Amino acid sequence: MDPARGRHAQPDASSEQPPAQASARDLVKTYGAGETEVRALDGVSVDFARGRLTAIMGPSGSGKSTLMHCMAGLDTPTSGTVVVDDVEISSMSQRALTRLRRTRIGFVFQAYNLVPTLTAEENITLPLDIARAPVDPAWFDAVVDAVGLRSRLRHRPNALSGGEQQRVACARALVSRPSVVFADEPTGNLDSKSSREVLTFLRQSVDELGQTVVMVTHDPRAAAYAHRVLLLGDGRITADLDHPSRAEILAAVGAEDDDDARPATGRYAAVPAPRTGPLAVVEAPRRARRARVDGDGGGVES
Numbered sequence: 001m002d003p004a005r006g007r008h009a010q011p012d013a014s015s016e017q018p019p020a021q022a023s024a025r026d027l028v029k030t031y032g033a034g035e036t037e038v039r040a041l042d043g044v045s046v047d048f049a050r051g052r053l054t055a056i057m058g059p060s061g062s063g064k065s066t067l068m069h070c071m072a073g074l075d076t077p078t079s080g081t082v083v084v085d086d087v088e089i090s091s092m093s094q095r096a097l098t099r100l101r102r103t104r105i106g107f108v109f110q111a112y113n114l115v116p117t118l119t120a121e122e123n124i125t126l127p128l129d130i131a132r133a134p135v136d137p138a139w140f141d142a143v144v145d146a147v148g149l150r151s152r153l154r155h156r157p158n159a160l161s162g163g164e165q166q167r168v169a170c171a172r173a174l175v176s177r178p179s180v181v182f183a184d185e186p187t188g189n190l191d192s193k194s195s196r197e198v199l200t201f202l203r204q205s206v207d208e209l210g211q212t213v214v215m216v217t218h219d220p221r222a223a224a225y226a227h228r229v230l231l232l233g234d235g236r237i238t239a240d241l242d243h244p245s246r247a248e249i250l251a252a253v254g255a256e257d258d259d260d261a262r263p264a265t266g267r268y269a270a271v272p273a274p275r276t277g278p279l280a281v282v283e284a285p286r287r288a289r290r291a292r293v294d295g296d297g298g299g300v301e302s
C-alpha cells in the first residue's frame with residue numbers, strides 16, 4: 001500500500017494475474033465481547049481479480065456474508081484493510097462510503113430489495129438518480145438487453161416474477177458500471193430456471209461487459225458458473241479453486257452429486273435445483289436477518 005495516497009500500489013505490469021479490483025488484507029471482524037465474542041472473520045487476505053466471477057462458499061456461519069459486507073462497505077471490519085478500485089474503504093467515513101457505494105459498488109441481495117412503487121426502469125436507475133449522476137444510455141441499454149428486461153421496464157415489481165425481479169436487481173447493481181458487484185445468495189429465492197437466467201447474466205456481465213462479480217452461494221451448481229471458488233471455514237479461507245469443475249466443487253464442499261439436478265451438458269449448462277437432496281445439508285438457507293435498509297439507494301436494501 002502507498003500510505004501517502006492511502007491506496008494500494010499498482011500491480012506489477014509484468015504479472016500474469018489480472019489486477020485486483022478488490023482486496024482484503026488481514027481482515028478480522030468480531031461481534032460481541034468476552035465470552036460471547038464471535039470471530040466472524042479471522043484474518044482473511046484475498047484479492048478479487050478484475051473481470052472474474054468469484055464464488056464464495058462455506059458452511060453456515062463461516063463468515064461469507066460478513067466478508068461480503070466488509071468488502072462492500074456495508075460493515076466495518078474490526079481490523080485489517082479493504083481496498084476497492086485502489087481506494088481504501090475500510091477507514092472511510094460513513095458519508096464517503098455511502099457516496100462510493102452508490103456509484104462504485106453494486107450489491108445484489110437474496111431478497112431482491114426493489115422499491116415496490118417504482119417501475120423496473122426506475123428501480124434500475126435509482127442509485128444514479130439518488131447520486132444525481134447521469135445514466136449512460138448506451139450502457140443502460142446494454143445492461144437491460146443482457147438481462148432480457150426490455151419489455152418489462154414499465155412494470156412494477158409486483159407484476160414481475162421472482163427471476164425478473166432479481167434480474168432488475170442485477171441491472172440496478174450494474175447500471176453505474178461499478179468497480180465490483182457483490183451478490184449475496186442471488187439465486188437463494190429462485191427456482192431452477194430463474195436461477196439459471198440470473199447466473200447466466202452474472203457470468204455474461206463478466207465475460208461480455210467486463211464487470212467483476214463476487215457471489216456468495218451455498219449451491220455447487222451456482223458456483224460452477226464462476227471462474228474461481230473460495231471456501232470459507234470459521235472465518236478463514238480454507239480452499240481457493242481456480243476454474244474448478246463441478247466435481248471438484250462438490251468434493252471441496254464434501255457433498256455428493258445430485259443426480260436429479262445433473263446438468264444436461266457442458267459446464268454452464270449447470271442447473272441450480274431447489275434445495276432438496278444431499279446438497280441441502282451443506283448449508284442452511286439464508287436467514288431473513290440479512291435484509292436491511294441501507295437507505296442510500298446504492299443497494300436500496302429493504
Ligand SMILES: Nc1ncnc2c1ncn2[C@@H]1O[C@H](COP(=O)(O)OP(=O)(O)OP(=O)(O)O)[C@@H](O)[C@H]1O
Pocket residue numbers: 031032038039040058059060061062063064065066067283284285286287
Ligand atoms: N450482527 C451480528 N451479531 C452477532 N453475531 C453475528 C452478526 N452477524 C454475524 N454474526 C455471526 O458471525 C458468524 C459469521 O456469520 P455470517 O453471517 O457471516 O456467516 P455466513 O457464512 O454468511 O452464514 P449463513 O450462510 O448462515 O448466512 C456467525 O457465527 C454469525 O452468527
